[in-house]
Amino acid sequence: MTHAASLAVPAPVQSTLPIVGSDARFPVRRIYCVGRNYVAHVREMGGDETRDFPLIFQKPADSVVQDGGTVAYPPRTDNFHYELELMVAMKSGGYNIAEDDALSHIFGYGICLDMTRRTLLETPDSPRLPWELKKSFDQSAPCGPIYPVERVGHPSAGRIRLEVDGAVRQDSDLGLMIWRTPEIIATLSCYFSLEPGDIIMTGTPDGVGPVVPGNVLVGTIDNLGSLTVTIGDKVA
Numbered sequence: 001m002t003h004a005a006s007l008a009v010p011a012p013v014q015s016t017l018p019i020v021g022s023d024a025r026f027p028v029r030r031i032y033c034v035g036r037n038y039v040a041h042v043r044e045m046g047g048d049e050t051r052d053f054p055l056i057f058q059k060p061a062d063s064v065v066q067d068g069g070t071v072a073y074p075p076r077t078d079n080f081h082y083e084l085e086l087m088v089a090m091k092s093g094g095y096n097i098a099e100d101d102a103l104s105h106i107f108g109y110g111i112c113l114d115m116t117r118r119t120l121l122e123t124p125d126s127p128r129l130p131w132e133l134k135k136s137f138d139q140s141a142p143c144g145p146i147y148p149v150e151r152v153g154h155p156s157a158g159r160i161r162l163e164v165d166g167a168v169r170q171d172s173d174l175g176l177m178i179w180r181t182p183e184i185i186a187t188l189s190c191y192f193s194l195e196p197g198d199i200i201m202t203g204t205p206d207g208v209g210p211v212v213p214g215n216v217l218v219g220t221i222d223n224l225g226s227l228t229v230t231i232g233d234k235v236a
């Protein structure tokens with residue numbers, strides 16, 4: 001082929017995130033997520049507390065919502081939850097990354113929300129079904145700006161806090177993560193080739209709960225600024 005093939009339908013828009021201190025933007029390739037990564041959250045969800053293996057899933061890259069944006073209340077739920085999480089942004093990767101080498105592949109860090117349809121209405125629900133319907137829907141991935149490693153290092157402790165309409169709902173510490181960032185990267189890379197542009201949502205602490213249209217969510221993590229989104233009207 002010496003010429004670019006024409007596209008039969010419009011090309012998807014590349015999701016990008018702002019980078020603090022730079023005019024360049026970070027292109028989002030894939031969004032990996034880790035579930036049940038703080039003991040207190042595992043307990044509030046009624047799960048077991050074994051550390052056998054991290055619970056891994058993905059969200060689509062086009063589910064990103066920018067800081068300051070609105071998240072439409074999704075259909076087929078009346079129990080729409082926030083989960084505030086530390087976001088890791090990759091600059092390189094590959095398969096079989098050693099834990100000792102994992103941090104060298106990180107571009108930066110930020111704040112994200114793993115928005116979740118905790119309960120599905122009029123939909124079969126079983127532990128045997130995959131999590132896509134609960135986790136991987138439109139606008140389910142609000143993400144704040146990325147703070148490069150050169151500015152913030154590699155946060156392994158620090159306050160993680162979410163307010164809904166000014167009331168504190170989540171207030172914990174990154175140091176309480178069960179699976180630490182290097183372990184998460186090493187494990188993911190056994191199954192996927194991590195690539196530049198991949199982001200990882202590293203799990204939420206306890207205090208998850210429902211939101212309704214009009215709620216304003218403000219998440220903060222020490223040294224990583226804040227992420228603000230508003231819950232919009234029900235879309236369907």
Ligand code: MN
Pocket residue numbers: 033034035036083085114201203204
């Ligand atoms: Mn989560």
